[in-house]
Amino acid sequence: MPLALLAGQSEAPVAGIVEGVVTNGVTGAPIAGARVSLEATEAEPLFARTDADGRFQFANVSPGAYGVGAEKPGLQCDYASRCSMSVTLNADRPGATVAISLKPYAVLSGRVTDFNGLPIARSSITLVKVLGLPDNTFYAHVQVLPDGRKVAQAGGSRTNDRGEFRIPRIPPGTYYLVAEKSSESAWEDSANHTTYYPSAPDLASAKPVEIAAGQQVRADIRVIRQEGVRVTGRFLNLAAPAAAAGNYTYTDVTLVPQGNVLTNPGGPFSRSRSEQFELQGVRPGKYTLLAVTREPRGDASGGDQAPKLAASMAIDVPDRGLDGVQVELQPLRDVRGVVSFLDGCSPVPVRVRARCRNQIGPCGAEAVSESGGSFLLEGSGPGRLAINARGEATTDRRLTLVSAKLGDQDVMDNGFDYPFAGDAVLRVVMGCPANGSWK
Amino acid sequence: MKALFLLVALSAALCAQTITEGDVVDSTTGAPLAGAYVSTRVGEETLAANTDSSGHFRLSLSQPLVGGIQVYRAGFLRSSAVGIGPMRVALTPQAAISGKVLDEDGFPAENVVIEALRFRQINSRRQLKSVGGNTQANDLGEYRLAGLPAGRYYLHVTNPGGRHTAQYYPGTLDLREASVIEVKAGEERDVGIQLVKLEAARVAGQVVLPAGATPVHGIAVSLQTVDSPSGAQFHAPMREDGTFTISRVPPGAYVLRAVSGNYPPAASDLLAEQRVEVGAMDVRGIVLNAHPVETVDLAGTVVFEGGAKPRPVVIGIDSCCRIIAARADANGAFVLKALLPVHYSVKWWQPDLAKPGSPEAAHVVLSAARLGDKELPVSDAGFELDGGSAGPLRITFTAGVALSGKVLDEAGRPVAGATVVFLLPLSGINPAPAGTGSEGVFICSPILPGDYRVYVLPDPDHWELTQDPDYLKAHENDFPPVRVNAGANPSLTLHVPAAQQ
Numbered sequence: 001m002p003l004a005l006l007a008g009q010s011e012a013p014v015a016g017i018v019e020g021v022v023t024n025g026v027t028g029a030p031i032a033g034a035r036v037s038l039e040a041t042e043a044e045p046l047f048a049r050t051d052a053d054g055r056f057q058f059a060n061v062s063p064g065a066y067g068v069g070a071e072k073p074g075l076q077c078d079y080a081s082r083c084s085m086s087v088t089l090n091a092d093r094p095g096a097t098v099a100i101s102l103k104p105y106a107v108l109s110g111r112v113t114d115f116n117g118l119p120i121a122r123s124s125i126t127l128v129k130v131l132g133l134p135d136n137t138f139y140a141h142v143q144v145l146p147d148g149r150k151v152a153q154a155g156g157s158r159t160n161d162r163g164e165f166r167i168p169r170i171p172p173g174t175y176y177l178v179a180e181k182s183s184e185s186a187w188e189d190s191a192n193h194t195t196y197y198p199s200a201p202d203l204a205s206a207k208p209v210e211i212a213a214g215q216q217v218r219a220d221i222r223v224i225r226q227e228g229v230r231v232t233g234r235f236l237n238l239a240a241p242a243a244a245a246g247n248y249t250y251t252d253v254t255l256v257p258q259g260n261v262l263t264n265p266g267g268p269f270s271r272s273r274s275e276q277f278e279l280q281g282v283r284p285g286k287y288t289l290l291a292v293t294r295e296p297r298g299d300a301s302g303g304d305q306a307p308k309l310a311a312s313m314a315i316d317v318p319d320r321g322l323d324g325v326q327v328e329l330q331p332l333r334d335v336r337g338v339v340s341f342l343d344g345c346s347p348v349p350v351r352v353r354a355r356c357r358n359q360i361g362p363c364g365a366e367a368v369s370e371s372g373g374s375f376l377l378e379g380s381g382p383g384r385l386a387i388n389a390r391g392e393a394t395t396d397r398r399l400t401l402v403s404a405k406l407g408d409q410d411v412m413d414n415g416f417d418y419p420f421a422g423d424a425v426l427r428v429v430m431g432c433p434a435n436g437s438w439k
Numbered sequence: 440m441k442a443l444f445l446l447v448a449l450s451a452a453l454c455a456q457t458i459t460e461g462d463v464v465d466s467t468t469g470a471p472l473a474g475a476y477v478s479t480r481v482g483e484e485t486l487a488a489n490t491d492s493s494g495h496f497r498l499s500l501s502q503p504l505v506g507g508i509q510v511y512r513a514g515f516l517r518s519s520a521v522g523i524g525p526m527r528v529a530l531t532p533q534a535a536i537s538g539k540v541l542d543e544d545g546f547p548a549e550n551v552v553i554e555a556l557r558f559r560q561i562n563s564r565r566q567l568k569s570v571g572g573n574t575q576a577n578d579l580g581e582y583r584l585a586g587l588p589a590g591r592y593y594l595h596v597t598n599p600g601g602r603h604t605a606q607y608y609p610g611t612l613d614l615r616e617a618s619v620i621e622v623k624a625g626e627e628r629d630v631g632i633q634l635v636k637l638e639a640a641r642v643a644g645q646v647v648l649p650a651g652a653t654p655v656h657g658i659a660v661s662l663q664t665v666d667s668p669s670g671a672q673f674h675a676p677m678r679e680d681g682t683f684t685i686s687r688v689p690p691g692a693y694v695l696r697a698v699s700g701n702y703p704p705a706a707s708d709l710l711a712e713q714r715v716e717v718g719a720m721d722v723r724g725i726v727l728n729a730h731p732v733e734t735v736d737l738a739g740t741v742v743f744e745g746g747a748k749p750r751p752v753v754i755g756i757d758s759c760c761r762i763i764a765a766r767a768d769a770n771g772a773f774v775l776k777a778l779l780p781v782h783y784s785v786k787w788w789q790p791d792l793a794k795p796g797s798p799e800a801a802h803v804v805l806s807a808a809r810l811g812d813k814e815l816p817v818s819d820a821g822f823e824l825d826g827g828s829a830g831p832l833r834i835t836f837t838a839g840v841a842l843s844g845k846v847l848d849e850a851g852r853p854v855a856g857a858t859v860v861f862l863l864p865l866s867g868i869n870p871a872p873a874g875t876g877s878e879g880v881f882i883c884s885p886i887l888p889g890d891y892r893v894y895v896l897p898d899p900d901h902w903e904l905t906q907d908p909d910y911l912k913a914h915e916n917d918f919p920p921v922r923v924n925a926g927a928n929p930s931l932t933l934h935v936p937a938a939q940q
Contacts, residue, residue, distance in 0.1 A: 035544055042684075045602065049544075073547050073579070107578075116474035116489065118513045121585075160574075161513065161535070161585035168578040188476045188511040190485055280484065 016089040018096050019057040022050050022070045025078050025101035026214065030054025034072040034102065039084070040064055063089045068098050075102035076169055104214035109166040112159050112179045114192060115225040119163025123223075124182035127167060128261050129154035130174040130208065137171065141357060141386065143261055144413040145203070151176070151261055158182060172213045176206050179221045181266045187223075190281045194257075194265065195223045201283070203261055228268070228281030231255070231317055233325030235275050237309065238293065249295045251309075253277050253327070255287040256358040256384075258314065263357065277327075284319045288312060288417060290360045290382050291327050307332055307361065310382035312417040330419050332380070335365070337426035339373040339389070342402060345432035347373065349392040350399065352428055357415060359383035368392050377426070386415035389428050402431040459504050460497040461526030463490045463512070467625055471495075472530060475512035479504060516588060532625030537583035540576045540596065540632040542603070547580025548634050552599065555584045555592040559906040567593065567614070568906075582632075589624040590907075593617050596632060603634050604687040610635030612689045640717050643684040644725030646677050646697045654699035654709055658729065660685070661702075662715070665692040688717050697727045704732045704779060712780075734777040739832030741771040745888075745925055747803045747838035753790050754834065756783040756824065766790070780827030787821060787834070802885045806837040839885025840923050844931030846879045846895055853879025854935060861905050862891040865920065873905060888925045893918040895935055 022034045036056045039045040048056045050070075067084035070077070077083035078101055087096035108127070112120045131142065131150040139152035154175070157165040177197035181187040196206030199222040209219050235251055255267045267287070268279040277291075293309040309329035315322065339350045349368050354377050356363035363381040369392075377385075391399035404412045407424030463475040471494025478487035481500055490496045490512075498508070507521035508528070515530035536555060540548040554573040559566050570592065576582045584594075594608035594617075607617035610633060622628050646658055660683040662673040675685040677697065692714065696702070699709040711727035743749045754773055755764035765773040787805060808815040808822045810832050815822045824832075842862075846854045860881045861873045866889070874883030892915050896904055904910045918933055 035546060047544075071546070114474075118474045121513060160583050161533070162583075163513070166577050166579075188478075189487065189489075190478075191487070 015059070016061040016063060016094040016096075017057060017059055018061050018066065018068060018087055018089070018098070019055070020068070020098035020100065022054045022056065022072075022100045022102060024075075025103040031070075031072060031075070031102060034070045034075075036068065036070045036100075039067045039069070061089055063091065063094075068100070070100040070102060072102055074104055076105045077102060105169045106172065106211050106213060106215045106217065107166065107168045108170055108175075108177070108209065108211060108217045108219060109164070110177075110197075110219040110221065112163045112165070112221045112223060114189065114223050119159070119161065120179070120187060120192065120223055121159055121161040121163065122182050123159040123163070123165075123179045123187070124156065125158060125165045125167070126156040126178045126180070126262055127154045127170070128152070128176040128178060128203065129171075130176075132173065140355065141263060142413070143357075145261075146259070150413075151203075153261070153263060170211050172211055172215075175209045175211060176203055176261075177209055177219050177221065178206075178262060179223055180262065189225065191225050191227050192223045193226060193228075193283050194262070195221055197221050199224060201285075202257065202259065204259070226283055228283055229317065229319065229321030231268075231279040231282050231315070231322045231325060233277055233323070233327055235272075235277065235291065235293070235311075235327050235329050237329045238275050249273070249293065251277065251291055251293040251329070252360050253279065253289065253291040254360045255279060255282060255289055255315070255317075258286040258288060260288075260358060265358065269360075282317050282321070284317045284321075286314070286316050288358060288384070289315050289325070289327065290358065291329060292360050292382050293329055294361075307381050310419050312382050312384075312419060330421065332382070332419055333423075334379070335377040335385075335418070335426055336423070337367075337369075337375045337377065337428060339369040339375065339428045339430060342429065342431045345399070345430060347371075348396045348399070350375075350389050350396075350428070350430055351392045352377065352426075353388045354380060354385040354415075354418075355388060356380070356383040357386055363418075380418060382418055384415050385418045387411060387426070387428065389430060391430075399430045399432050401428065403427075403429045457500050457503050458497060459500060459508070459526070460495065461508075461520075461528060462494045463496065463510055463528045463530060464494055465515075466529035466531045469529075472512050472515070475510055475515075475528075475530065477508055477510050477528075479508045516586065531588070533585055534587040534589055534622035534624060534626045534628070535583060535585040536587065536592065536594070536620060536622065536628045536630050537581070537585075538630045538632060539580040540582060540634060541580055542634045543636055547578060548576055548596075548598070548601075548603070548632075549578050549580065550599070551576050551582075551601065551603070551634070552597045553582045553584060553632070554595045554597075555587060556595050557590055557592055558908050565908050569595075587622060589622060589626075591619045591621045591909075593619060594630065594632065596634065598634070602636075602687075604637045604639040605689050606635060606637055608632055610637070612637055612639060637687075639687045639689050640719060641684055641686050641721045641723070642673075642688050642693075642695065642715060642717060642725070643682070643721065643723045644695075644727060646681045646683065646711065646727045646729055648681065648709060648729050649731070652709060652729075656699065658697050658699050658709065660695070660697045660727075662688060662693045662695050665694060665714070690718050692716055695725065695727065697729050699729070702781075704781070706732055706734050706777070706779075708732050710780070732779055734779055735827055735829055737775040737778050737826070737828065737830045737832055739773050739775070739830055739834060741767040741773065742833060742835045743771075743803065743837075744806070744835055745837040747836050750803065751790055752836070753788050754785065755788070756785050775832075778826040780825070783824045783826055785821045785824050802839045802841065803836040804839040804885055804887050805834065806887055807833075807835040809833045809835075837887055838925070840888055840925060840928060841885055842874070842883040842923060842928055842931065844881060844933060846881065846933045846935055848935055851934075859896040860931075860933065861894040861896060862886065862921070862923075863894065863911065865890040865892060886923060888923050890920055890922050892920050893931070893933065895933055 022031045024031055031054050032052045034050040036048045037045045038058050050056045065088045069084040085098045112123045114120050128151050142150050142152045144150055157167045159165045180194040197219050200206040211217050250271050250273050252271050254269045256265050268282050270277050270279050291311040292307050295308045310332050311327045311329050341347050351368050352375050353366040354364055361381045363383040365377040365380040367375040367377050369375040387404040389401045391397050405427045406416045463472045473492045475490040477496045486498055488496045488498050507519050510518045510528045516533050518530050520526050520528045540551050542548045552573050552575050554569045556567045557570045559568045571586045574582050574584055597605040609618055611617055658677040660675045660677050662685050673685045675683045677683050695713045695715045697711045698704050704710045709729040710732045711729040741752050753764055753766050755762050763775055765775050767773040805817055808817045848854055874881040894914055
């Protein structure tokens, strides 16, 4: 006998019924005890539980549009879009039958410890997915590794005071797992470094984690501890008045590991109010150095600074550290660009977005192309800018980015470092779908 | 020859080094703690060491220790220490509250946010405040609040976007019916939380726009708690006819706000704000008349009294994301430009403090603020201000009084280790200034003349006690009150009872 719940809207002209069955999407077996919800806009949802045969029923349902969803601990719907099925009841169709399937989901859990085996609290845990078959997920920040594989960040978590983390509902696939200090909290021990599972300094030497559908996987990370070295240097082109303004003008500098796949790699950081800088605790290796000089807006009273000069340069830090690095600051010029279209596509306004990957402070810009295709990306801070573009009008959204070049450099996959020397133009090419296939 | 030179240089370098060493132990058992992270800053540099298996650490410094050491180990409360010679740092084990949050069907309440709240005495008012941040229940409903000092806590559960009203453990809207969970140092307490479906009030009304106004991005209606421990905020879309309904609103004081852009609004955005008191009953029929935001320039004066020498001061105001600052000129005049009619926190700072050669610059204390005819409550850190007024704003600084003294034990010997002396004014809401020192000697930060109660904290790491109303009440008569006069004051001598050391 199915469990039933009255909708309680007795004045409805038609007493409708919404019923159905909830099954296990892997085995096909009925799921008993699932909680099924019937939701309408601006009304409290109604709930029913499935019986031993996985069946449920809502009786006396008023005409209208509803969403029907099901949940049970440890299970998830097949695809997010099918978690809530839409049904509409009216005089012609007073009843609806829905079938919902739920599957066990995969979970990755583990523990992050230091060289002593003690837990590291408040570590940020990031999953980096190796992209393979399409999985209906949109990934921002897709990057191409030197071996041609594409990776993207795909969720994450944070450790508790015991160093434990748990990431549920992971789509099947191959992942890399990274522990790093979280943005709001430094690790106590500054000699601890960002570490890939199981205890690797970078993705190239990390061990991938394979996760199958519904699998419970454990992956513990032992964080690498290495006394860092020092990097010192000076900024060139720091305008004399800016340096004299003293308290209110400063230059921030950080190092981002080359080949970094993380959005916010918490590298060494320093703020300098002079021409000199010093970074401590740097793990030897190859980096991109990012620097930005900020000056106060308006009167020199502090508190509201705007980026004026910046630098992005490659450096290689040896085991003994590095002194005397000369950082050539340059004005943050706007990036000029032009959009063109493949043959057969009508030129339309295109929104070009430059999203920041490695950054030091606010970064990124966007612009809409004018007639003739030209655009200007204004006001970004320094960082690695990855380019994305789409038709500005709702009807042109299916236009897609085909290629992006800065001067001769292909910046389609991994973007470009900003600011850059010279005045290269960003060339963006868009394609359009025709007769179901892409030109 | 070269080798000899190197040797000489090396010996000179070694001679210049000082060694700071000590032991880290568990304060409850006295057992040594291995793997504790001990750090200190010397100039720009951080020096650190880990304790060995016997809990011993050794820091080799290029110059004498100035700022003390910080000590951290997983499972313990952070601590710091100052002193000369071998140090013994006792770490207090953290308390933790953990368990599962289930809904009325026994399903895990994933993503609900749990906080531990504790009473604080802030600006003479008893307020419930979150301790140690919040945590989110995982897909199994599990939560864990760690890093708690021993104390009495309330648990508060919010369900952002969910169908449960924010509630106190065990399932009540009313703090008076909530259970207090008392944890001791090192205690791990398992508290299962059963969410309860609670009927809470609805807040409903209508936004009225100026004739002809059609905001491009619509109007967002929100309800922001005033003085809430969790700063909870509720949102609702405005319907096409301008009406809105916000459900599941727990009792309390709120600001109901309709805004056409983001908050804080920009000039020409539409804004309406109204205070709303919510009890057990629905609040209906509210009319929010939105109008274009107008900015106002607020002129003011900085005044120095009580012998304080005029000095450069910057007045800055902050409304969540944007800071507007102005420097007072030689006559003390300043103008804060383009203020929106929103709530601000006003702060002040002395720009010359960062420059060398201004040793006495810090010795002024913010003593009063007046907006037009209205006196604003101030603390030394700043005060609160509602924008939209033309002012004028008058800010008074008074010469602060330096106070120093000694803490002695019953036998008249200086109390070893770090000392925290804490003064609470008998009237007014100025914050209680504190002084720290080592080996029984302390110097308090500059304060206003007046009468103060005196406290000596049992442990330099228990700063939270300076805001713990129970502690303040229980210890208010430990020492006789002191009167702080303008100008020079005699050094204080405080005798600590043996039990408190």
